[in-house]
Amino acid sequence: MDLSAINPVLLIASLMVAATAVMIAAVGELVVERAGVLNLGVEGMMITGAICGFAVAVGTGSPTIGFVAAAAGGALLSLLFAGLTQFALANQVASGLALTLFGLGLSSLLGQGYVGIKPPATPRLDIPVLTDLPVVGRILFGHDLMVYFGVALVAAVWGFLTYTRAGLVLRAVGENHDAAHALGYKVRLIRVAAIAFGGACAGLGGAYISLIRVPQWTEGMTAGVGWIALALVVFASWKPWRVLLGAYLFGGVTVLQLNLQAAGLAIPVEYLSMSPYLITILVLVIMSADRSRAPASLGRSFHASQ
Amino acid sequence: MLRLEKRPQPSALFAYVTPFLAVLATMIAGGLLFAALGKDPVEALRVIFWDPLFGEFAFYYRPQLLVKGAPLVLIAIGLSLGFRAGIWNIGAEGQYILGAICGAGVGLAFYPMEGWFIFPLMVIAGALGGWVWAMIPALLKVRFGTNEILVSLMLVYVAEQLLASASLGLLKNPEGFGFPGSRNLQQYASAHNAELFAGTGMHWGVAAAVIAVIFAYVLLNRHILGYHIRLTGEAPRAARFAGVRPARLILFCLGTSGALAGLAGLFEVAGPAGQVSIDFNVGYGFTAIIVAFLGRLHPVGILLAGLLMALTYIGGDSAQSQLGLPAAAIQVFQGMLLFFLLAVDVLTNYRLRPATRETA
Numbered sequence: 197m198d199l200s201a202i203n204p205v206l207l208i209a210s211l212m213v214a215a216t217a218v219m220i221a222a223v224g225e226l227v228v229e230r231a232g233v234l235n236l237g238v239e240g241m242m243i244t245g246a247i248c249g250f251a252v253a254v255g256t257g258s259p260t261i262g263f264v265a266a267a268a269g270g271a272l273l274s275l276l277f278a279g280l281t282q283f284a285l286a287n288q289v290a291s292g293l294a295l296t297l298f299g300l301g302l303s304s305l306l307g308q309g310y311v312g313i314k315p316p317a318t319p320r321l322d323i324p325v326l327t328d329l330p331v332v333g334r335i336l337f338g339h340d341l342m343v344y345f346g347v348a349l350v351a352a353v354w355g356f357l358t359y360t361r362a363g364l365v366l367r368a369v370g371e372n373h374d375a376a377h378a379l380g381y382k383v384r385l386i387r388v389a390a391i392a393f394g395g396a397c398a399g400l401g402g403a404y405i406s407l408i409r410v411p412q413w414t415e416g417m418t419a420g421v422g423w424i425a426l427a428l429v430v431f432a433s434w435k436p437w438r439v440l441l442g443a444y445l446f447g448g449v450t451v452l453q454l455n456l457q458a459a460g461l462a463i464p465v466e467y468l469s470m471s472p473y474l475i476t477i478l479v480l481v482i483m484s485a486d487r488s489r490a491p492a493s494l495g496r497s498f499h500a501s502q
Numbered sequence: 503m504l505r506l507e508k509r510p511q512p513s514a515l516f517a518y519v520t521p522f523l524a525v526l527a528t529m530i531a532g533g534l535l536f537a538a539l540g541k542d543p544v545e546a547l548r549v550i551f552w553d554p555l556f557g558e559f560a561f562y563y564r565p566q567l568l569v570k571g572a573p574l575v576l577i578a579i580g581l582s583l584g585f586r587a588g589i590w591n592i593g594a595e596g597q598y599i600l601g602a603i604c605g606a607g608v609g610l611a612f613y614p615m616e617g618w619f620i621f622p623l624m625v626i627a628g629a630l631g632g633w634v635w636a637m638i639p640a641l642l643k644v645r646f647g648t649n650e651i652l653v654s655l656m657l658v659y660v661a662e663q664l665l666a667s668a669s670l671g672l673l674k675n676p677e678g679f680g681f682p683g684s685r686n687l688q689q690y691a692s693a694h695n696a697e698l699f700a701g702t703g704m705h706w707g708v709a710a711a712v713i714a715v716i717f718a719y720v721l722l723n724r725h726i727l728g729y730h731i732r733l734t735g736e737a738p739r740a741a742r743f744a745g746v747r748p749a750r751l752i753l754f755c756l757g758t759s760g761a762l763a764g765l766a767g768l769f770e771v772a773g774p775a776g777q778v779s780i781d782f783n784v785g786y787g788f789t790a791i792i793v794a795f796l797g798r799l800h801p802v803g804i805l806l807a808g809l810l811m812a813l814t815y816i817g818g819d820s821a822q823s824q825l826g827l828p829a830a831a832i833q834v835f836q837g838m839l840l841f842f843l844l845a846v847d848v849l850t851n852y853r854l855r856p857a858t859r860e861t862a
Contacts, residue, residue: 236651279845280841284844284845286845287844293840294792294837297840298840300837301832301833301837302834302837304833305830423656427652427656430649430652464671466663470659470663473656474660476652477648480642480649481646484649
């Protein structure tokens with residue numbers, strides 16, 4: 197094994213890329229859960245976003261339009277969940293699972309003609325001088341725009357939840373929907389909006405995988421990233437900045453195990469491949485001790501008559 | 503506009519009617535989907551739902567119904583126990599894989615010895631494998647309050663890697679010319695889960711599924727533990743006053759569903775599939791979730807739902823070869839079924855009323 201083949205600068209740079217998809221999906225789910233809704237369909241929305249973004253980017257030749265389509269696809273799918281849970285008052289856990297099962301099927305149906313195709317390349321941000329700086333340049337300035345978008349999204353969500361009136365209302369709906377309803381807030385409407393936002397984020401995260409990270413289309417390519425995004429929200433104790441931290445931690449594990457595979461570590465590849473999932477379980481165990489931060493109405497159905 | 507009004511009691515009538523409504527709605531939506539794919543919807547539905555049962559080659563397809571349905575019913579019965587109590591085991595796919603690896607592993611360890619005791623030992627090992635895999639989320643939930651949904655799901659991906667590792671390494675067929683995958687258990691008499699009556703599709707897994715249905719029915723209706731399960735799902739607070747110990751319930755529900763999923767995996771690997779291979783698992787663990795809900799978490803309902811879902815698999819296969827319908831279309835179809843089921847469920851607990859103008 198040759199550990200010196202692992203370049204720490206490249207490792208950090210690729211860690212940021214590996215973390216972006218899960219970060220965007222998780223911060224979207226965080227907003228949904230802060231509104232008191234548990235949407236377990238992240239994986240399904242991500243994979244749908246992945247194929248929508250991929251197909252549209254290939255069709256139009258523009259990754260940007262692809263990302264927009266991915267967000268729209270994810271949001272559209274999430275509206276099915278919104279309809280089930282907010283209007284038909286279905287169980288949120290079951291509806292979320294339904295969304296994932298449906299999304300996995302739908303994506304492989306849509307993706308039939310796209311196996312083996314290369315999507316149009318997404319340009320990297322390339323600022324003269326800055327990108328050429330040693331170490332810092334590669335880590336901070338050498339990425340595609342979505343990496344920065346992910347960080348900006350976390351900041352925006354944090355600002356929204358902490359400083360805006362709308363954010364306060366959203367949190368109120370998540371903490372106590374009956375009280376929020378009594379105060380005259382449209383609980384259902386706010387939740388539908390939050391679910392659609394979460395769906396759009398999951399779609400973007402999925403498209404990041406199919407358009408930039410991999411970049412190609414294979415069935416089931418999100419491989420559990422959506423579920424890891426859900427775990428990340430627990431890890432983050434429903435706080436935006438900790439989503440960023442957790443995503444980088446997860447990205448670090450993913451990249452490191454890939455690097456170790458490439459370096460020929462004497463552990464079979466399969467065991468290295470399972471490490472991100474095992475670490476996620478470990479992190480969940482550690483974080484589960486403190487459940488006090490979960491929104492109080494999380495997972496409960498709201499019906500105005502009750 | 504219509505308005506929902508909560509029923510004082512869930513409607514018994516709608517509890518029975520809604521699954522049929524959901525199937526009907528799915529057939530209509532599925533027909534539209536098939537039409538959108540450029541197929542004749544009526545013919546597609548006939549190929550999927552009618553021909554395997556009553557068509558010209560039904561004698562070939564009918565046994566397949568049991569072969570495909572048995573693992574679904576076996577897994578769904580286990581899942582339904584937990585779902586009733588609000589304990590969500592979503593990782594049956596992983597427990598199924600572990601059951602197959604452990605069971606096949608025990609069988610292969612005896613190769614080429616023949617003996618009557620080998621298959622029973624494999625059955626025990628399969629159930630144990632699934633049980634152990636389900637105990638991980640169970641114990642973590644009991645001890646640390648960790649979310650069992652996420653943990654059991656993560657373990658599916660871990661199990662898939664273990665499966666790959668087993669078919670490439672430990673259990674690889676030494677006479678397999680380097681191809682991944684184990685020896686074929688169908689060619690090893692003592693380990694083969696053969697048909698009990700030739701040509702019927704009836705193997706030990708089918709027998710186990712029927713036993714599981716009866717066992718679950720008795721448990722839920724005649725046993726204090728089943729009462730505790732139902733009570734916990736319907737009124738968690740009351741359950742605590744009634745002396746339900748949540749930790750025990752979690753361990754029991756997850757353990758049982760894990761063991762049943764493990765059994766399903768073993769019967770599959772020793773029978774229809776024949777060998778441990780990288781793509782051995784075909785998503786039964788996830789489809790069983792749909793089966794459990796479609797069967798309304800009721801043992802007899804699950805039996806019927808499992809057969810219906812098996813029909814969509816078999817009909818889907820022949821629609822694929824006869825009409826060129828993509829395999830994924832059937833997956834979408836199954837997902838839709840769950841959607842419609844959850845959507846029409848509202849009629850059980852709520853009444854639709856024309857909205858009256860609300861007064862402030």
